[in-house]
Amino acid sequence: MWLKDVTSGEKPAFFPFGGGARVCPGQAYAKLILKLFAIELARTSSLELIQDSELSFWPTPKPINTILVKVHDV
Numbered sequence: 001m002w003l004k005d006v007t008s009g010e011k012p013a014f015f016p017f018g019g020g021a022r023v024c025p026g027q028a029y030a031k032l033i034l035k036l037f038a039i040e041l042a043r044t045s046s047l048e049l050i051q052d053s054e055l056s057f058w059p060t061p062k063p064i065n066t067i068l069v070k071v072h073d074v
Helices: 027-044
Strands: 045-051 068-073
Touching: 027 045
Parallel strands: none
Antiparallel strands: 045 068
């Protein structure tokens, strides 16, 4: 759901599950599936760091360059 019209010139705000009275009914289900996917990925595979990157901490922590990893079956 976009909070403002993209063509109006104002910066739009994106709310993937909506908000307020128009909240997505599948929000809790989608978050549960993502948690199960992360658990299953961590349980059945290992990650090998190929290329590391420095972190930028403003406004939120994120890598400055690309971080590459290789996923292996356990």
